[in-house]
Amino acid sequence: MIPRFTYVRATSLDEAMTQLSSDGARVHAGGSDLLGCLRDEVFECGKVVSIAGLTELKGITRTQEGGVRIGALTKVAEVAGNPLVQELYPGLSQAASEVASPQLRNQGTIGGNICQKPRCWYYRGEFHCLRKGGNTCYALAGESQYHCILGGHGCYIVHPSDTAPAFLAFDAVVHIAGPRGRRTVPIDAFYVAPRDNAQRETVLEANEIVTELILPQPASGQRSSYRKVRARGAWDFALAGVALALRLDGDRVDGGRVVLSGAAPVPWRSQETERVIAGRRIDAALAAEAAEAAVSNATPLKRNGYKIPLFKGVIEEELLKIAQA
Amino acid sequence: MRSEPDRPYWVEGEPPETPQQQVQQEPWGETKVVGKPHARVDGYERVSGSAVYPADITLPRMLYGAILRSPHPHATVTGVDTSAAEQMPGVHAVISAFTPDDEATRPHSEFIRSQLFNPTCRYEGEAVAAVAADDPYVAHDALRAIDVEYEVHPFVADERKALEPGAPLVYERGNLGREPRTYERGDVARGFAEADVVLEEEYRCECEIHTPMEAHGCVAKWDGDSLTVWESTQGVYNVQTGVAAALGMPLSKVRIIGHYMGGGFGAKLQAGKYTTAAALLAKKTARPIKITLTREETYLAVGNRPPANMRLKAGVKRDGTITAFEFAGSGTGGAYGTGGASSLDWVVRDLYLCPNVKTELTDIYINAGPSRPFRAPGHPQGAWALEQMMDALAAAIQMDPVELRLKNIPSVSQGREGAPPYTTTGLSQCLEDGSTAFRWRETKQQIERAGNGGHIRRGVGVAAGLWSGGAGGPPCTVIIKVFSDGSINLNMGASDIGTGTKTIMAMVAAEELGVAPEAIQIEHADTGTTQYASASGGSKTVPTESPTVRAAAIDVKRQLLALAADELEVAVSDLTLSDGKVVNTTDPSQEVEISRLRSLQRRRSITGIGYRAPNPADKATCPFAAHFCEVEVNTRTGEVKIVRFLGAHDSGRVMNRLTYQNQVFGGITMGIGYGMTERRILDVDQTGKMVNKNWHDYKLATALDVPADMTCVPIDVADDEANIAGCKGIGEPATIPTAPAVANAIHHATGVRVANTPIDPSMLVQAIATAREGD
Amino acid sequence: MAQNGKAGDETPRGDQRGVSRRGFLTSVGTGALSVAAASKIAAQPLAPTEVLDAHEMSKITLHINGRSKEVLVEPRWSLAFVLREKLGITGTKIGCDRGECGACTVLIDGIPRYACLTLAVETEGAEIVTVEGLMNGEEIGPVQQAFVEQDAYQCGYCTSGQIMAAEGLLRASPDPSLAEIQHNMSGNLCRCGTYPHIFAATQRAAELKRGGGGES
Numbered sequence A: 001m002i003p004r005f006t007y008v009r010a011t012s013l014d015e016a017m018t019q020l021s022s023d024g025a026r027v028h029a030g031g032s033d034l035l036g037c038l039r040d041e042v043f044e045c046g047k048v049v050s051i052a053g054l055t056e057l058k059g060i061t062r063t064q065e066g067g068v069r070i071g072a073l074t075k076v077a078e079v080a081g082n083p084l085v086q087e088l089y090p091g092l093s094q095a096a097s098e099v100a101s102p103q104l105r106n107q108g109t110i111g112g113n114i115c116q117k118p119r120c121w122y123y124r125g126e127f128h129c130l131r132k133g134g135n136t137c138y139a140l141a142g143e144s145q146y147h148c149i150l151g152g153h154g155c156y157i158v159h160p161s162d163t164a165p166a167f168l169a170f171d172a173v174v175h176i177a178g179p180r181g182r183r184t185v186p187i188d189a190f191y192v193a194p195r196d197n198a199q200r201e202t203v204l205e206a207n208e209i210v211t212e213l214i215l216p217q218p219a220s221g222q223r224s225s226y227r228k229v230r231a232r233g234a235w236d237f238a239l240a241g242v243a244l245a246l247r248l249d250g251d252r253v254d255g256g257r258v259v260l261s262g263a264a265p266v267p268w269r270s271q272e273t274e275r276v277i278a279g280r281r282i283d284a285a286l287a288a289e290a291a292e293a294a295v296s297n298a299t300p301l302k303r304n305g306y307k308i309p310l311f312k313g314v315i316e317e318e319l320l321k322i323a324q325a
Numbered sequence B: 001m002r003s004e005p006d007r008p009y010w011v012e013g014e015p016p017e018t019p020q021q022q023v024q025q026e027p028w029g030e031t032k033v034v035g036k037p038h039a040r041v042d043g044y045e046r047v048s049g050s051a052v053y054p055a056d057i058t059l060p061r062m063l064y065g066a067i068l069r070s071p072h073p074h075a076t077v078t079g080v081d082t083s084a085a086e087q088m089p090g091v092h093a094v095i096s097a098f099t100p101d102d103e104a105t106r107p108h109s110e111f112i113r114s115q116l117f118n119p120t121c122r123y124e125g126e127a128v129a130a131v132a133a134d135d136p137y138v139a140h141d142a143l144r145a146i147d148v149e150y151e152v153h154p155f156v157a158d159e160r161k162a163l164e165p166g167a168p169l170v171y172e173r174g175n176l177g178r179e180p181r182t183y184e185r186g187d188v189a190r191g192f193a194e195a196d197v198v199l200e201e202e203y204r205c206e207c208e209i210h211t212p213m214e215a216h217g218c219v220a221k222w223d224g225d226s227l228t229v230w231e232s233t234q235g236v237y238n239v240q241t242g243v244a245a246a247l248g249m250p251l252s253k254v255r256i257i258g259h260y261m262g263g264g265f266g267a268k269l270q271a272g273k274y275t276t277a278a279a280l281l282a283k284k285t286a287r288p289i290k291i292t293l294t295r296e297e298t299y300l301a302v303g304n305r306p307p308a309n310m311r312l313k314a315g316v317k318r319d320g321t322i323t324a325f326e327f328a329g330s331g332t333g334g335a336y337g338t339g340g341a342s343s344l345d346w347v348v349r350d351l352y353l354c355p356n357v358k359t360e361l362t363d364i365y366i367n368a369g370p371s372r373p374f375r376a377p378g379h380p381q382g383a384w385a386l387e388q389m390m391d392a393l394a395a396a397i398q399m400d401p402v403e404l405r406l407k408n409i410p411s412v413s414q415g416r417e418g419a420p421p422y423t424t425t426g427l428s429q430c431l432e433d434g435s436t437a438f439r440w441r442e443t444k445q446q447i448e449r450a451g452n453g454g455h456i457r458r459g460v461g462v463a464a465g466l467w468s469g470g471a472g473g474p475p476c477t478v479i480i481k482v483f484s485d486g487s488i489n490l491n492m493g494a495s496d497i498g499t500g501t502k503t504i505m506a507m508v509a510a511e512e513l514g515v516a517p518e519a520i521q522i523e524h525a526d527t528g529t530t531q532y533a534s535a536s537g538g539s540k541t542v543p544t545e546s547p548t549v550r551a552a553a554i555d556v557k558r559q560l561l562a563l564a565a566d567e568l569e570v571a572v573s574d575l576t577l578s579d580g581k582v583v584n585t586t587d588p589s590q591e592v593e594i595s596r597l598r599s600l601q602r603r604r605s606i607t608g609i610g611y612r613a614p615n616p617a618d619k620a621t622c623p624f625a626a627h628f629c630e631v632e633v634n635t636r637t638g639e640v641k642i643v644r645f646l647g648a649h650d651s652g653r654v655m656n657r658l659t660y661q662n663q664v665f666g667g668i669t670m671g672i673g674y675g676m677t678e679r680r681i682l683d684v685d686q687t688g689k690m691v692n693k694n695w696h697d698y699k700l701a702t703a704l705d706v707p708a709d710m711t712c713v714p715i716d717v718a719d720d721e722a723n724i725a726g727c728k729g730i731g732e733p734a735t736i737p738t739a740p741a742v743a744n745a746i747h748h749a750t751g752v753r754v755a756n757t758p759i760d761p762s763m764l765v766q767a768i769a770t771a772r773e774g775d
Numbered sequence C: 001m002a003q004n005g006k007a008g009d010e011t012p013r014g015d016q017r018g019v020s021r022r023g024f025l026t027s028v029g030t031g032a033l034s035v036a037a038a039s040k041i042a043a044q045p046l047a048p049t050e051v052l053d054a055h056e057m058s059k060i061t062l063h064i065n066g067r068s069k070e071v072l073v074e075p076r077w078s079l080a081f082v083l084r085e086k087l088g089i090t091g092t093k094i095g096c097d098r099g100e101c102g103a104c105t106v107l108i109d110g111i112p113r114y115a116c117l118t119l120a121v122e123t124e125g126a127e128i129v130t131v132e133g134l135m136n137g138e139e140i141g142p143v144q145q146a147f148v149e150q151d152a153y154q155c156g157y158c159t160s161g162q163i164m165a166a167e168g169l170l171r172a173s174p175d176p177s178l179a180e181i182q183h184n185m186s187g188n189l190c191r192c193g194t195y196p197h198i199f200a201a202t203q204r205a206a207e208l209k210r211g212g213g214g215e216s
Helices: A014-021 A032-039 A076-081 A081-087 A090-097 A100-107 A110-114 A163-169 A271-277 A284-294 A307-324 B043-048 B106-116 B136-146 B188-194 B238-246 B273-285 B295-301 B344-352 B381-394 B402-405 B427-438 B440-448 B501-513 B541-568 B597-605 B657-676 B738-750 B761-774 C021-026 C078-087 C142-148 C158-170 C180-183 C193-211
Strands: A006-009 A025-028 A046-049 A060-062 A066-070 A173-178 A181-186 A209-215 A222-229 A240-249 A252-261 B063-069 B075-081 B091-096 B127-133 B147-152 B179-183 B196-205 B219-225 B228-230 B254-257 B289-292 B308-316 B322-331 B358-363 B456-464 B478-483 B488-492 B520-524 B575-578 B581-582 B591-592 B605-611 B624-634 B639-649 B711-712 C033-035 C048-050 C058-064 C067-073 C103-109 C111-114 C126-128
Touching: A014 A025, A014 A046, A014 A173, A014 A209, A014 B657, A025 A032, A032 A110, A046 A076, A076 A081, A076 A090, A076 A252, A081 A090, A090 A163, A090 A222, A090 A240, A100 B402, A110 A209, A110 B196, A163 A222, A163 A240, A163 A252, A181 B541, A222 A307, A240 A307, A252 A284, A252 A307, A271 A284, A271 B624, A284 A307, A307 B591, B043 C142, B043 C158, B063 B136, B063 B273, B063 B295, B075 B127, B075 B228, B091 B136, B091 B273, B106 B188, B106 B273, B127 B136, B136 B402, B136 C078, B147 C158, B188 B308, B188 B322, B196 B381, B219 C078, B228 B238, B228 B273, B238 B254, B238 B639, B238 C048, B308 B381, B308 B624, B322 B381, B344 B358, B344 B381, B344 B456, B358 B381, B381 B456, B381 B657, B381 B738, B402 B427, B402 B456, B427 B456, B427 B478, B427 B624, B427 B639, B440 B456, B456 B738, B478 B501, B478 B541, B488 B541, B501 B520, B501 B541, B541 B575, B541 B581, B541 B591, B541 B597, B541 B605, B541 B657, B541 C067, B581 C103, B597 B605, B624 B738, B657 B711, B657 C193, B738 B761, B761 C103, C058 C078, C067 C078, C103 C158, C111 C158, C142 C158, C142 C193, C158 C180, C180 C193
Parallel strands: A006 A046, A025 A046, B063 B289, B228 B254, B322 B358, B488 B520, B639 B711, C058 C126
Antiparallel strands: A006 C048, A060 A066, A066 A209, A173 A181, A173 A209, A222 A240, A240 A252, B063 B127, B075 B147, B091 B127, B179 B358, B196 B308, B219 B228, B219 B289, B308 B322, B456 B624, B478 B488, B478 B605, B575 B581, B581 B591, B624 B639, C033 C067, C058 C067, C103 C111, C103 C126
16 A cells, blocks of 8 residues: 655646655656556655646647647547547557556546556566666566567666657657756657666656647658557557558658557667668568568567567558558 | 365365255256346345445444565565554554464464464465554555564475476475376276377466455454454355364354455455454454455465466377377465365366376475465366367367267266266257357358468367366255245355355245245355355355255245145145245135235244255266357467357256356356466566566456357256256356367467467467468 | 645534544544535636645545535545545445556546546545445436346446446447447456446446436
8 A cells, every 4th residue: 555645736837846846756647657656666755746737738739830739637538539639640549549448548647658657567566676776677587578679778678658659650749847947858859768777767857747748740641550469458558569650652651650669668769660661662571571670679588589570460560551541 | 085076175074964854855847937037136236336345344443454474485584573563653453473472362372473474484475464553554554664584595486397306495395295196097008009199288377366356355353252254255154164263262253244245266265364363453452453455465375276287198089089198287286285286187087088098186386375276176277288189189180179079978977986977968968059059160161161361360169178066065054934924034154256146046945935036035144143054166056055945945835835734724735835825726716825824923933944965976966068269360460359259058957047147258258368368477587476466467358358249058957866956056167168269269260279378469479470480 | 625734633614523533533434524415516716736744634525426525534545445444435346456457436527537546635626426326316327227137247346346437438428339338348357257248238228328217
């Protein structure tokens, strides 16, 4: 059961940031990830700062540039069901609808979803692992069924978010508020790889808050999708997933992004795949070649070798599907 | 000496005995109430939120208990410092193996040291200390404040390595639970020599955890020297025995109440350490204590279905005659018990005609949570091996797998000593009616004709099974009381664990007494006020209780009719009960309402007693099953969609068509989880700790993992020789053939045989890739 | 709105009785004072930032099944805990206490949520509906009726949560397809495995609701 904490109900963003500036304070948006971490005692937290009442951080609107702004406190379910998102960014809508369970989509916010803590069972469990300040990543020699095959370095988590790969595919921009003002970070640069720092997942400082995500106007001919393979039908993170946002002329790829989930400690842009498909028509042979390229640099751990054929299979399938869409 | 499958694992002590029944009991013919679909008599309580489960109970001045558990799979507790915890506001008591004797725990201190808080922790989750506090949050704060000194020992967490030389020892005497048990009939060498095809394969089933929706727990309260416990249990009398023994108390002073409970599946057949801890804390604080285990604790400490490693060799002739089976199985009950391999071989011994069978079972200790009986112990594992082997044999001799099974239907229980005949066997009919309803041959041909060219492939699979239990039996006593106004009270000790026991027993009494089931008021599952019943488990509740309830109803009916015969001055044999009246069958105009019987008015009530009669000597009574399913496999990703499922079951007379179907679908759903998603994962190479002790990482089937298209085909033939209700159990057989049916369908779709559970995409995509490399 | 205060020195207001911390904690059901039939609470203007101390009890007002209840809580207490152990509303079950089973599903402002993964202090001002709130007096509502008819339970422990998930779905989508039902009921585990009957019950409940059979 959760240890004691002081609860702060912030009524303004400024107040929230002030409250977050004290040691051991954590932000509570939907609460679903935070309370899970507190129950598992993943980190100490003396103060919970709830920003759930900040209505200015909610909602989905069109930007003047023809893109879409999604407030960080917008529920994942609202992102999944929003007509604007469904029309312009179907891959994001699909990703959001695949998150966790219906109730958690009703509770979890989109800001919280992209800022989730890892789901690694060593990190969440009673193991003093590298990411929690220890000396070792237990997955390296241990039960690595759900760990990374790309981008691991000291720590071998996978990033748990379904929506983050979609945002990355769409080249979204993260807006952040902090005590020293506001800043924007392209989502490419939002996540921190373990090679750079194995104790943090994002560039957010403890007293910073994601306020909104901005999606650029879709390029003409853009098609998108998100596909997730998981161990059971619901309530599960990706064993392997792929977010596509491609500009297509018929079945010829003019450009765009291929982003993997369940592959790496951060949402993983597969530039190897992108290079293979750029300027070419997607057919069975190309799809297989592109899928092969995606895992060409992969280094599986003891128990996750299956991710190689699985990623190949899911990428091949999704490329063929989007070419025929 | 009774053979293992007939020794009900849920009854301890002397062989049961039944008092003589006073009335001749004939089988039912046609029934009016029994067998029809009937909504539950306690449905209102279950949907309105008004049913009170043990976890719902709040008593005045009640405190909350919590248990500190060893984080190490193997360690010795050398000291427990509880001083900080004891001084926390809101904490009322802390007990451990190092608690100095005091009034509350003195009579049991020896027990506490050696048993309740065993200083030698042989599994992660062993109890080390317990606290009582104002609320569960504070109780867990107190647990965090307890300082335990552990001497940590090397551990072994993989039974496949536990017998290797140099493996860390769970016990000094070694990790072998007991000498391997062997069974042999005929001559397997000769059998294999006679075969046209001999196949051999290794199979493995992963450890499955019960995880009922309501975690284990209880509320304990003392009244002077007597103890009342509201326990989430399958059997109040089992808990009573356990608690009385633990506390050194007379049975009469230990009252266990277990009305509603949130599922058990075998994990709640006994008292827990938490039950004893709650009683001790309640004594020490002189206040009622509620302990509800956390979900994580239920993964570690209150049972599991052991993992099974199996090797099966089988011989068959071209005409489908099975000539020999040779089976070796090993498993682990964790650090305690010797049930790790129990009944693994039973389906191999008993399901199909085979003159030459040899089996060997090995129990191994490891540093992990103790196993407990889990829905048909050993059988789903054995069926996983046998039923995949049957499929492989059928393919090898180019025979339809249903056909091969039909060619080998026994009428006697070959695995039992003396090969007694079954009272009834519906195995052929399960296969025949099931395959007809499923359109087995048509679907199979259609799939094979269409070819499996693309990456989305279809397949169908079949598997059969039997449950070695499912007969029920003595001891069991039921009382039925008719009040002066004609209203009826049924008193039985059995728990209704969700299978609909109360509803079925109301239907049985109603059938016999000529009233509506709703007219029967039921008192049950209370050792203080209701009659003895063994625990509800092993598919034996309905075949135990139904004949007993019927016997009690016959007894009370006999008395009522005798009174009425005197008053109406007619022969007893001419009278019957209908619609709350005594009716003369020779002159239907002559009738009297029960409430108008003057002798009943004078007596105020009449009581009938029923005892469960013994099962027929030299016969075996077993339920049988055949499952059919159709799957769609994505060979690129290893994803499996189960399109439809059909369960055909012979469980004797169908008692309630509605709850029967629910049991079948529930068994199939659990079997899908067993075959497709569930496994305990221990960190075998580093810490020995369980890494997936929650419902996210340990994956039960969700609404999106089972097909909405499920069909239940009951083979509704009363087994009148088995008992006077003609019924056999349905709970366990419903889950035995499920997983291999899916595996066989996947093989049909892909040509890939997956010999290990669970077949999730990670397993299947790898198996398909490996098979392709081999091409 | 929450009031800060040490649990032991709560100030009686209006017609409310003062309750000591000890008295509150040991006499469940009396610590919570029901106020009859509060109407839907209008959006309240945000007060200044509130700080509820970790070690103190704070009085909050929850709107549950059409009634307002004042209750003293610690910040860390879940809504499920407060409902069950402090207010005696035990239809809401706890299966995992970590948002992984759905037994605690309640409607918060009409939407299914896990009460075990929701802080009680977060639900001030929201309309909370539990399975008891689907009753009309002692009459069960249409979803409950459908669950009885279709035998959509076994042990019954997940049932309240299943019913609330179905209720939430049918409020948003009165005539759902089978696929929609399966998708929306996928956040509630049933270890007894009654999913096919739950699907049938949800379909039946939609019929009953459309037929005007006892709108809840």
